[in-house]
Amino acid sequence: MSMPTVHTQEIIRHSLAHIMAVAVQELYPETLFGMGPAIENGFYYDFEFKNPVGPEDLPKIEDKMRKLIKEELAFEKKLISKKEAKEIFKNQPYKLEIIEELPEAKVSIYKSGDFTDLCRGPHIKLTKEMPIDGFKLTRIAGAYWKGDEKKPMLTRIYGLAFESKKELNSFFLKEAEAEKRDHRALGQKLELFLSDEEVGAGLPLWMPKGEVLKNIIEDYLRKELIRQEYQFVTTPHIGKLALWKTSGHWELYRENIYSPIDIEGEKYLLKPMNCPFHVKIYQLKIRSYKDLPLKLAEFGTVYRYERSGTLHGLVRVRGFTQDDAHIWCTPDQLSLELTKLLKEGFKILKTFGFKDFNIYLSTRPEKYAGTEKGWIKATNSLKYVLKNLKLKFQVDPGGVVFYGPKIDIKIKDSLGREWQCTTIQVDFNLPDRFDIAFINKKGKKEKPYMIHRALIGSMERFIGVLIEHYGGAFPFWLSPVQIRIIPIGSRHEKYAKKIVEFLKENNLRVELKDENETVSKKIREGELQKIPYLLVVGDKEIKSKSVRVRKRGKGDIGQLGLTKFLKKVKMEIEGKK
């Protein structure tokens, strides 16, 4: 049997929410009902219980749901007048509130058994279409009516729902695996980064090992981009507010910008983006078509307001470092530059071990900056390039921005989860607002195309994803500590230190573990730290100038001469990059 389409799955989830309401009505007759939609992986319903209901009550509700499903109830849809609806729901104030707000004259209700719900549908026809062992009630939580903290707090019951028990179980397994890979826990265990309440939420500190990882990524990116003729710049973290008034961000993006700082009577902003600074550098001199494409790149740390409730480890933060760049090019160069960008982006993502991607194209919304002609040209270029590179893509109506069409690439990690990563955006807004120009072949002023792009997105987010993707067991070239040397006894420390020096001279990241502990404990610790190689040295190794090699995930792979070992890991670096 094939997977139901997302659409069918959503109908089933929605119907399960409905069945949960039926069960609740039967078990707790005086309950008031809020709303109950399908969500990712399941559904929920908001209730106002007369007496408190807790997690211990969920099995009872679940049992009731299964009984109802077995009864093969039908879902009967009916269109009625608002007046009729108000009569039916006269004891349900939340439903009455919804009815009041509906724009249509007629409202749709669904009836199953003794329970009637106000609902647009669609639903399944009969409860037997439901996967009786493919769902599970998982969680109970408080939720304000309509998400408004001034309104009453209802009780939300969450359920998971899949087509079969097998799929439900595989979801649980994946959840457990995801939990093991949670970058927040691993980040602490592997000492990569630190979130500290006294510093502030969403403002991670990079600890030494995380900093090593970050530097490896930055150094790799810098090298790649310099090869692609990018020029790097650094711009300050604050700048006059007027810059973002000119750019339009102050008007359109203010909710994400922190309150201004006053310096000698002038307002300054903590920068929410680097664009205006890069424009300033572009405009420092008159640019000719010969200077284009001009590519300015910066690992620029920007600060954007996010509600504390939405912050999450490294992937949703208040301060983050974009691998930002802006490209200015002539209309003739647009397609080639976009092609290069996509190739560059995929090359980089693949280097980090990502193989599956989903590509989204956002096209023109109703209100937009620039000209219709410009949008058509840019959108066609984006499409042409995607097709030319034989890349499958979908149009993403939700990703639309007013300033220009864009391509977003979401990477799929080892658990199949999607993460927004690369973004390539044509901007019609800033060239207008800052009056950006170049002198064309005819000696006349012309507006260049301006592309914003971030390939990995942000250091924080990307490293968060990397941690989860690899479960902290980074490939050799990315490992903050690549090799740990474990002397068996204190008389082997001198030899161990020599090996450390030798490997360090060969640009490897090596640690010595010379604490007075048992070898097996030191090995165990090294494994927990997910270090690619542990080299144990004792009398035998000293005698033969060798090391006993333990490879991560493989255990002891034998004794190797030191130069042989070096050759082996150097090859590993070459192979992976």
Place this chain on the structure above:
Amino acid sequence: MSMPTVHTQEIIRHSLAHIMAVAVQELYPETLFGMGPAIENGFYYDFEFKNPVGPEDLPKIEDKMRKLIKEELAFEKKLISKKEAKEIFKNQPYKLEIIEELPEAKVSIYKSGDFTDLCRGPHIKLTKEMPIDGFKLTRIAGAYWKGDEKKPMLTRIYGLAFESKKELNSFFLKEAEAEKRDHRALGQKLELFLSDEEVGAGLPLWMPKGEVLKNIIEDYLRKELIRQEYQFVTTPHIGKLALWKTSGHWELYRENIYSPIDIEGEKYLLKPMNCPFHVKIYQLKIRSYKDLPLKLAEFGTVYRYERSGTLHGLVRVRGFTQDDAHIWCTPDQLSLELTKLLKEGFKILKTFGFKDFNIYLSTRPEKYAGTEKGWIKATNSLKYVLKNLKLKFQVDPGGVVFYGPKIDIKIKDSLGREWQCTTIQVDFNLPDRFDIAFINKKGKKEKPYMIHRALIGSMERFIGVLIEHYGGAFPFWLSPVQIRIIPIGSRHEKYAKKIVEFLKENNLRVELKDENETVSKKIREGELQKIPYLLVVGDKEIKSKSVRVRKRGKGDIGQLGLTKFLKKVKMEIEGKK
């Protein structure tokens, strides 16, 4: 004849200010007199003229001064009562104000010719001791009485003064040379950085070539420090205000801190220093004596308020990147760590071409953090280390900080000017305030010594000094563009491009100059950009697979095979670093 000591020079300068006042009194009898001290390189005096006096009047005053000097006037000192003084200066309101404020019962006056000045002295005995052609009046400017903008604006006349005409002239030459080396002008000409009024004063933007220079320095420092067992971290640019309350900076340093940003009702600061964040990382786990010394380093960009009037190019800014580090060590380790730091500091400064230094030691002020015992131990360690390394130093009473003793190193640039650079500070304040501890050999909690240190100081300031030191003609390894290829005609461009590729593959920074211009113009441009090597290629060079080499400052040094040239510059890199 030997140079007069600084002290004698100061007396002469002070006496010249006095003589200028005598001259002014004779030329403009109704003048009111302010103050007239010796300053660096000369002197000034503040006057309130009845009728405006301008730059065109300076030669007249200077002539009069020379006449007075030739008259061999004596400087006669007299101690008189305040009452007598008030009688003498009854028509001089500024002098009366000073008399009023003097704490002593007796005041000292100096008389030369018909002019009497209120003055603590000392002065020379006779005007013939003055260098009659070693001084020059240079500038006239407005200056508020006592520097207070609510008080009257006086007219300040500046003079330069040296022991002889020769020295005065050499000062003028040096001034002219300094002007040519002004990092602000060179920074623009060589496209290293950008100061933009619309971005904000004191917030430089690193342009591509400046960024290359900055990256070379950072990469070099990072490598050196990792070798010295430093661990790098990155911390955010904002953090909760409470951190700086705990550290004491909010109380003692507030005038340099920008106004807080409000995030969800909590106050955050743009960080004025990195210390509290590094302390947080130290405190993440319990540290044992075995973990010490622990060295955390960061290229941390901090923001400090400076009045706009004091801002100057890269050397006085509002945002700057410190090569910051904090070292925690046991009392036993203090001397060794300080020794390493000084060695490290000098090694790094010498690598960048600085050879002359002045070393200053600041000792305990009246009010101080920590214990007397701690200060004595730390100060003794600092002295011991300086002496042990046979380094001359002076005690700097002006450099005193309350939180601990410190060593400052000022570098002398190629014009002999001093620049504050390295600072090594023992801190008794933060370990107390954050209750920093380690577990000692006996298993007990103990307070570690904490050292703050910056070796080059800040990227901005150091690069500003580097630009002036080298006049923009950086040594090969620091040059943003090391080599420029100049094809003679368009038919040589293909070969030129091959050379560019070849040299880039060998990690050299190369530019191609293929504009349709004459070769001599292209050479001239390369020289103005102070590029170390210009390689001209034409038919002859293509035939013999060679390049025509022009070395900066030497001109044409002949034709060289490409691999020979490569070997030559590689050796140059090895030699310089």
